[in-house]
Structures are given as structure tokens and as C-alpha cells.
Amino acid sequence: MLNGNEHGGSDGGDVGGGNGNEMVVEDQELHRIIDQNHVNGSSPEAARHEPEEAGGSPPPPREFNPRAALTYKGDLSYSLAFYKTTPRASRFIVSALMVLSHAFFIYGQTAPMWRLYYTMDVDVTLHATSLDSKALFRELGVENPLNITKHTTHDVETFTYGYAVQQLWRAHNLGSKLGPRLAAFVLVAFSGFWPHLKLALLHLYWFVPHSELVRTTALYWLSTFGKWSLADVFVVCVMIGVLNIDLDLDPSLVLAGIREEIPEAVTIAKEAVNMTQFEKILCEDLLNISSCGHWYDLKCAACHRTADAIYSKPGTVEALAQHALGGIESSGGGHLALRIAGLPGIYIFCFAVIISLLLSFFIDALDHRAKAKNAKARRGEPPVGALGITGSPANLFGNAVLDANESSMMNGTNGAGGFGSSHDLLPPMLKAGPGPVLLIRRVSKRVWTFRQYIWLTFGAAIAVAIVFAGVFEDSMEREVRGSLPAIANKILGVEWYRTYSLWSLTEVTGASGGADFLLMGTFGFFCVFGPIIRAIVCLVDLCLPASKEQHTRLMTIISFLGSFCAWEVFLVALFLVEAEMPPITGTIINSQDTDWCDILHDAGFDPQCFQVEYNILATFALVIVGGSLLMLTTSLVIKLSFKGLDPYMDGDLGGPYCCESCPPLLIDFHRDVRLDHGLEDRDTEYAPLLVRANPPSQDANVSGNGHGRSSGQELQV
Known part of the structure; x- marks a missing residue:
């Protein structure tokens, strides 16, 4: 009953009982109807039922022709924005969002994007308990106990996109300029030009008429590379993590460290500042004596005398400080932090990237919607034939064959055949059945074997x-x-x-x-x-x-x-x-x-x-x-899914798309929607309609040649 030719034709004829010339004529007539309806703004179905006008004749009725979808070259050209399947509101909303995204990108590239800052929060109490420590407190003119409080936030630098590129290009105080300048070029390309170029191309393929093949290919690559605009956002995210530096100050550990490093600290201090600067650092900045501007302040005067003694004769005070610091009890603590924080520029830029990505998905969905409508017009509506079945083409061969597979997900145990049998040569939608099955059961064995499927899993x-x-x-x-x-x-x-x-x-x-x-x-x-x-x-x-x-x-x-x-x-x-x-x-x-x-x-x-x-x-x-x-793995799974499911009902093979003449990679790497040399393997939902069958009186004969030809009669639907 079923000849072993999944998509094969007979020796002397073509699908529908006609020869190849008749099919070419029918395909040409189909394209004429679709192109005419596109110009007139009407659907192919409406065109078939338009009343006869004066001086003309209605187009001839078109029977159900699944081969028209398989032989389609993808050259139907139209504007997606103004096509009949696109909602009118989308034309304005999409365009407005594109323009708004351009504005957001420009704002993000010119406004401050992030800032580098540090914070200091110190709240420490020092209590002198020994004679030496009390004497040191008296010499410094500070109270006992001494409370030291410091809370400050200071911006080190604020960065814009242009400033970051400028710093990289100059590469100041760096040994080599090649790496930073290459990074500047990459930053300009990915976060400068590409976001605007991607939106401009998206707008172009949205409004300007293009063939379905060209537009689908372009939209695929725009969606794939759209995320590269996030390079600058990721840079800020990583730098937030890198320059997230915290110092927790334990006063007891600080005093112990100072006691051990006093000689070196005093030497460094003498080389770093003069006496006046040392007095200011010790008395005003460290001990927080705020009244040193007044000559009559006794505490400040005492502190200055001690600072002068330390600065002039560091050796005489080192021993005193060693003993004095050991008699100081401390409590409280402090925290120092170096941070990078985002600013409105990077937030708006990030938001613009997300809008741009979502626009790509929306336009891609509308593209598939339009192609599915056109594919349905080329096929025509499946008629009710000898089997008396309507609805999904998967049911056109009746439930007898479909039900034969429902009891087995992995192999044919009830006569339907396993993965090693000729049952695998049946079209995927015919052998899979309506019930739940593994993905491999929906794909022809010639596309992917079970062993390969196991390796993929x-x-x-x-x-x-x-x-x-x-x-x-x-x-x-x-x-x-x-x-x-x-x-x-x-x-x-x-x-x-x-x-x-x-x-x-x-x-x-x-x-x-x-x-x-x-x-x-x-x-x-x-x-x-x-x-x-x-x-x-x-x-x-x-x-x-x-x-x-x-x-x-x-x-x-x-x-x-x-x-x-x-x-x-x-x-x-x-x-x-x-x-x-x-x-x-x-x-x-x-x-x-x-x-x-x-x-x-x-x-x-x-x-x-x-x-x-x-x-x-x-x-x-x-x-x-x-x-x-x-x-x-995901690329292979998507390709398998497109081969076995035809999810958009438009004959799409799924990405990655390339040119028509490119060699096949990852299972039909190129979009081979043309069948120039007869009917080839094409696993769409309507492929079972192309199978030839012997008269019911003959014995079942299923051969193993997926591309063979037979002289049997067609299955009349």
C-alpha cells in the first residue's frame, strides 16, 4: 500500500498525476496570483473567489498542491511592515521604539556611565590605661578616652564612554600601546557603531521590500549578533566586581601593626612631608582636633609640640611610643571601601540593548507569520478525499498507521518497525503519530540516525x-x-x-x-x-x-x-x-x-x-x-526540530542561515528550499502527501530508497 518512496515521484508523472511541464505551469500561475494579490492587498484565498469583472476572467481554481510549497524559491518580495499579516499598530510602535532606542543609545554613550569612589566610616574609642600611654595622651593634648569618628565619601573619577575610549587610546604610563588601543577599537565597534547599525539594518528589513529568503537570513543574524552591544555593559559589571575592595579596620590590630612598624613609618613620614604638614596630618586629620586654627587652643598647641618632637627627633620617641601603644585599649572599628557604581548612562544603555533585542524577536515572529500565510496560500486547503478525513495533514493517511506507533516510543514492537527497519523511511509526521514521542521519531533516519541521536543526547x-x-x-x-x-x-x-x-x-x-x-x-x-x-x-x-x-x-x-x-x-x-x-x-x-x-x-x-x-x-x-x-548541541537540536516539526508552517529549515551555494553543515546549513531536480527529502508536515502508493489490492511493498522512483499509482486524497 505504501511504496518505499518518501518523496519520490513516478517515472512518468509528477504529483497530482500531471507531468513536470504541467507542474511548472501551475507554479508559475501560483506565483502570478500571489504577486497580483500582494499588489492589490488581498489574500490568495480571496482572489480565487473574486467575481468575474468586465473584460477579464477569474483565475482558475487551484487544487491542493503541497509540492508548490516545497518547490518555492523564497523569492516573493514584499515589505514586512506593510504586509497584510502585520497589525497596523505594529508599524508605528516598532518604528517609534527603534527611534527611541537610537536616542537611548546616544544618551548612554554621552552621559556619565560609571564612577569610581571611596568611602570611609570610622568610629573608634582609644582608652589609655598605662602610665606611658596616659603621658602620650597628655603630650598630644587629647582626652582620655579618645573618640575618633570619620565618615566621608569621595569621588575619585567619573567616566563617560568617550573618556574611557580616550584613556585606552592614550595608554598613558603603559609599556605597550597595542593592547589598550586594540581594546579601544573593540569598544568603539561593539558599543559605539554596532548598536546603531543593527537598528538601522533592522529598520531597513522592516520597511523596505525584500524577498523572504533574504529577509529571514538577515533577521537571523541581526538577532544573533544583537547581544554584542552588551560588551560595554559587561565591562562595567566586571569592573564593579574587580574594584569592589573593602578594608575592615580593627583598632587593636592597627595599634599592633603601628607599634611594629614605627621606625619605618617615621622615616617614610619625614621623607613625605615637612613639619607643618606632619602637624596637620597628626593633629587635625588623625586626632580630629578641629580648633587648631585658633592660637589660644591648648590641646592643639600640645599636639603641635609633640608632633615637632617626633618629627625632629624620631629616635627619642620610638621607644616611648613602643611602650605607650601597648597600654592603649581600643573598641569600635572602621570600614574603608573602594567602589565602582553605575550612573544613568549605563542604565539607559543597558535598557536600550534589551529593547533592541526584543524588537528583533518581534519582527522575526512577524516574518514567520507572513511566510506561513504565503505557504498556506501556495499549498491551498487540504480537500476531503477518499479517506474522508479533514483537519491536520498528519491524519490524511488515517489512524491505522498512526496508532501503530503509539505503544512504542523507542522501537516498533507491534509491526510498525523499529529504527533499523524500513518504517524509518516513512515521513516523520506519518511515523510519529499524534502521541508523545522522542524527537528522533519525528525526523527521518536519513537526517539523523538513532546512534547519532544518543551521542547528541x-x-x-x-x-x-x-x-x-x-x-x-x-x-x-x-x-x-x-x-x-x-x-x-x-x-x-x-x-x-x-x-x-x-x-x-x-x-x-x-x-x-x-x-x-x-x-x-x-x-x-x-x-x-x-x-x-x-x-x-x-x-x-x-x-x-x-x-x-x-x-x-x-x-x-x-x-x-x-x-x-x-x-x-x-x-x-x-x-x-x-x-x-x-x-x-x-x-x-x-x-x-x-x-x-x-x-x-x-x-x-x-x-x-x-x-x-x-x-x-x-x-x-x-x-x-x-x-x-x-x-x-542547541544548534543541532534546533535543526532537528525544524526538520521534524516545521514549527512555523512556512518550510523554514532554521538557522544558521548562509548562502544558497554554501556546503551543508550542521544538517542542511544552507536554506535549501528549492527542489530543482525532482522531489528530494524534505521533512515538512505536508511531506506525506507526496508519497506514492500502489493500488490497495497489491501487496505492501516498502523499499529502502528515500529518493527512489516507482511506477505505482498515486495516492488519491
């Missing part, structure tokens, strides 16, 4: 494990070098080294609260939750039996999340951070205390005052391998 499972490890395993480190960190380590015991995972970096991004939660949410979705959810959904789609609708939903989720998995963008952002960090720490932080840096260098410390390095660890390979494996 195994790869998807490995991808889930590696993606989880890449998210939660520490894969990056921060190192703080320089003379100031070295002194802080000696006196305060501060440990500057810190490791990061993608998860911990997400938490740190929102540490300042407020609008930084937008940055935290964006980074978390693109670098943590997006990859994890996509990997899990991909594995579920491969492992669990599901109906066609469920498989379609899973495929849609996998495809949607593809634009929200940005590990490759994050990798580029790390390169930008490594290039930007030296100019920031070398020309901004160091410039605040240049004299101190020179003095510390003369005293034998590191010539760099303060330098922050951000490096990747060997475990970062988990991110690279996991991201690559996730990209490969």
Missing part, C-alpha cells in the same frame, strides 16, 4: 554538567599590587587576593543596590540563568517524549534563549577589562598621591602605588568548553 547531558560547573566554579581572580597595598598588608593584615565565579560576580554587581540591580539582573540573565536554562531545556527536549506542540514550545524556548546566552561577549569583555584596568589604576588612583608613590619607591617599596589585575584561572576553560558545547 550524551553531549547535551555533558553540556549541562559543564555549564553548571562554569557558572559556580571560581574561574577568575583579582590581585592587588603596589606599595600602598603592601603597607596595608603589613600594618592591617589585609588580604587583597580574591577569586570569582560567574555566580559570585553577579552577586557583587548589585552590591551597591539601587539601579545597579538592573546591571546585576542583566548580567545574571545573560551569563548565569540563560545558559543554565537553555542547557536544561535542550536535554529535556532530547530525553523526554512529547507531543508535537510540546516539542515546538521547547524548540522555541531554546531558540529564544540563544540570544540571551552571552558567554562569548563576556570573554571579549574580560579582554577589555584587562586593557582598561591599568589606565584606571595607573593614571587616576596613582595621580591622587603621586608624591607618596615616589617616596615609597625611594624607601624600597614597589614603584607602583596601587595596581589591580584581573586574570582568568585555568578553570575558566569550563566556561569556554561549556559555552562551545552548549552552542553546538
